[in-house]
Amino acid sequence: MDLYLLEAMVNGLLLGGVLALLALGLNLVFGVIDVVWIAYAELVMCGMYTVYWLHVYYGWPIEFACITAVAIVAILGFLVHLLIIEPILGAAPINQLLATGGLLFFLQSFATLLFGTDFRNIGIRLPVIEIANLYISYARLMAFGVALAGAIALYLFLKNTYLGTAIRAISQDREIMGLMGVNERRIYLVTSAIGGALAGLSACLLALQYDVHPFIGNTFGPITFMICVLGGLGNMIGGFVAAFIMSQIIAIGGYYTSTEFAYVLAFTFFIVLMLVRPRGILSA
């Protein structure tokens, strides 16, 4: 096989890891609370700015800047639920979409006001390493590893703890949760904070590869939603698989055509698959 094609595929795989992490957070929130956070990618943008300011402006070591960014975006997720979703939890889904859509424009405009539209880079240049004649960016390799570790940590949490079991149970029967001694509100707040933390973790990984600017969310938002829908909204395993399918289409398509056209191919694939399997690739 062509070495460059193989390299493109490896890069696609690495990109898939970060996309999978992004999709995981969005799917978790949707699966548990039944709310779509339209502004999810803007939370990622907030996390990227946090990393940038702490590291570049205040001179924090990158590790501490990243840990703080994860914590701050987790708090943001918590606040999104407390201030925006909770008051309209019983309302029609369209209202929740509009409210978090409003948050998207609010965050984009607020970031523009505070930071301007400059592209900012955290200025960390990680080396490109050579493995068996393949040139792979270390930043991408690390992002893939961390994303995978994050996904595994989430899986173990959901599988093995009481809180995790309650998070898996709640969408199956909300009313009965009280009889189990579960405070529904607390589950929603914890889930929102975890969703935020996943956005924050993605932000750290993306900050290593991309410049941050107020509209960076537009780069990842649509593809993340597409992946979630492709995997079946709320289906975390489906989203995980879909992330790697999409990233391969983008990588291989990009190799044979151009990066721009690769996205055309990816979205075409998405539209066709929605006609064939409207409830997601893993639906029965």
Place this chain on the structure above:
Amino acid sequence: MLSLQGVSAGYGSFRALFNVSLEVGGGEAVGVIGPNGAGKTTLMRVISGLVLPFSGSMVMEGESLTGVPAYRIIERGIAHVPENRRLFPKLTIEDNLRMGAFIPEARRQFAKQLEWVYELFPRLKERRTQFAGTLSGGEQQMCAIGRALMSRPKLLLMDEPSAGLAPLIVQQVFDLVRRIRAEGLTVLIVEQNVQQVLEIVDRAYLLEIGKIKFSGTSVSLKNNEMIRKAYMGL
């Protein structure tokens, strides 16, 4: 153990319970019988906190339950086996039981309690990694009762445990209530299967259109001409 005084409750402007008073003593098994729509399920939901009463008071072991949310009521030792079982269909049996042990006091005793529940229902142990949604009706009822027992309750509320089950399984469920009583639990059971429930309870209340119409020992209910005619077809 549990005492209700003048409880009225309903949904919105609809009233399902009118001035209901009821007592359950420690170690007793008490039944609530009555026709469809009499308010039996509402009564259970009021006790476990899923429905807030309009008025009246509820006391469990000397402490008021009025206005306490459901997720706190279970900590007072009241577990509710809801109507239609309401298992989590896409969780395994063991995860369903784990949900039953969510409250902190129950978590500490999880392993011991799980062993006891599996001893009561060996069937559940055999199938513990299966999704609850794949169980038969009788097995689901066992799982629902097991889930409630995981919280180490003092009082078990059972809402129509025999509903939708084959006669042979109904018999098994009632035998099981006897065994649970023998373990020292207090039981409040709602049933339409009047004849059989009167065999396992000490006392019963007759609830009709939201009001207590009659109460007494199961012997006195079994001998009551009106109840025999209306509810036992005798």
